[in-house]
Amino acid sequence: MNVTKEIEMYKFLGLETGRLPAALFIVSAIAFGLPGNCLSLYILLFRMDRQSTYVIFVSFLAMFDVLTCAVHMPLELIDLVFPFSIPEWLCKCFRFNNSLLYMGSLATLLVIAVVRYRHIVHPLKQKLSHAKARQCCWAVFVLSILTAAPAFVLNGNHTATIGNSTATICYIADTAQKTIYPTVYLTFYGMFYCLSVVILCLTYVVIVKTIRKANIARRQMQRHVSTCLNTISQPLSTAINPKLEKMFSDTDTNQPKLNEKSIGGSGKSSKNGKTKVLLLITIIFILAYLPYVSIGVVLTLQRNFKSSLSTTQEAIYRVAIRFPLINHVANPVIYGFCDPNFKKHLKALFLNSK
Template sequence: MENITVSEWNNIISESLIPNIVILTIYVILGTCGNVLVLLVYSFQMKESSDERYFIPILAAFDMIATIYCGIFMIIQSLYQVIFTHNILCKTAQFFIGFTTYIPVLLLLIIAIQRYMKLCRPLKPAMPLHVKRTTLILAIVISFLGALPLPYIYGSIPFHSITYGSIGRRCGKVKEGHRLVRAIYAIVIGVFAVALVTALIVLYSKIGCTVYRKLKMNRSKSSEVEFRNSVSKTDEDGVSGSEYSDGTQNTLDSKISNSNIVKIDKNCKEQQLEKKQQTTTSQPVGSTKRRKDNRSLTHKLTVMFFVITLVFIFSYLPKVILLLVEGLDKDFWENVSNTERPGWMFLYQIFVINNIVNPFIYAFMDIKFRKEATVFLKRFFQCTF
């Protein structure tokens, strides 16, 4: 094939990536609208949210920032595949991509620790507010430090085409220079990723075992209560039957003894009523129901956060694999054909789903959020139209 200009080559690649650009645009729209809705609902409808939901609006805010920034930059990158000549812009963009994506990931770890403390160590005090704020600041600081080496690893690099005989420039991993920095960073990030996923699996495994054990105990307790109620009912029926037979046999007893029996029965009933009232006072029905509701809410939110964590793992897995492939084969993207490129780019960019899907999980699994979001949207559309 005859030689073509870099601009023509870039047009060919950009046209092949139109499906990716459309998908990224959908990512940005869904992620922005969904996370903005979460923030608005928690700001206006769920102002006095419980301790269980403390990190949800914070996670939504950082998810929204990551979706907008990463989505728009990757659209620009798709349009300027081989004509990305601005080195400083590439380095700065990669730094902020790392910074904005690391924070939600660390927040998921903090949430997992909070769920573990809540369910597996109920006798110990829950995570206080100042600790939550401290962990949030730590997550931001660690993300900032983790993103600092990225400008040394990424930059505007030469991009060769054997097919078209052209040389362009793209924003990618630097092939020469700073080898020690790149090697150390790759090892640290690899160890951190393995440790993070392992910690999440261990924490949620322990949480799952605890929840299963508690559900099993509650079922056994409820079956015991049902059995006791049936036994007590049987005993009462037996007592009333014996009283009836004794009464028929002693029909010739005097009226005085009958009146004494009536008095004794009245006294017994009064004592039973007093005991029942005392029991009701000591264990109010409302507080018992509230405890059950709180327990149910804790379990449901734990399952919800577990699903969010699973989505995070599966959405980041393709990118991690591709980053490993890039490390082993420096010319990987140069050897990819125009027909293969959209598929590989889709896998490379699918991590953004982690920042998009959370509002939909809330709407599906959090009944209270779904109700409050419905009320908010009805009010919004009534005021607008």
């Protein structure tokens, strides 16, 4: 390698191409995401009720998050900082892993949305058993492998032009560049995302509307019961016999009292809390992957898109295509703040360790 080529490659890796912000972004995601997801997975698997379908699906989702932080993010950092040092087999594994985690996470969210829809909108229907929930997780995993397999085939050594020189990087392989298959696969990627977003949005809109109607009906029932209790408790009967008032006051005060809080119970709030957690996870996933999928569509339609970017635009581009990493960092935060049961076990874990 001559001196000129070394200088050009140094510039290619340096600040001139906006790689430093993206590298710092990945390192931060690993630093926050890996401990948080490992802790979340431990609590879900060993502290919470593993017979709950909610815990089964969220644990499965947390496994994808742990794999992303422990395997994919370090590979992403290597590809960013040392793009000329990646062997082809590692490049193929890296791209395959990326597609697998994307497909698996999105498919899991779809299954969760359908299960929550049945549970909330059609509560009288037979609920999904624990065995069926685990079977759904295995089906998602196998389907994710099948849909990610083309990424292993299509990606590999790609010859990139750097100034007056060329180098080999990890991208769509030269053998696949002039075929229609990369376009077809990326189109499938984008369509799967768009279709999933539509299904998720429609499903959760119906779920939220159903919960709101149930809450309104429950509040009306609580007010009605409260009014009835107040009417009954008025000492109207003392007008007939004053001794009756003392009789009522001498009754056993330890008897359970019917009040508005006892109407509806805590089951509804627990169900709504779980739905809130899953809804937030879904929203963050959609927003985090939106820039990634949009850029993928642009690159499919305009192959020379990156060559026209300025240094600042290049930095934004490199961060935007890695923006989905935020999704895997945010999930433990959502569990900790929005799931009361998870929060209870988290506090108990730290209190017992002292």
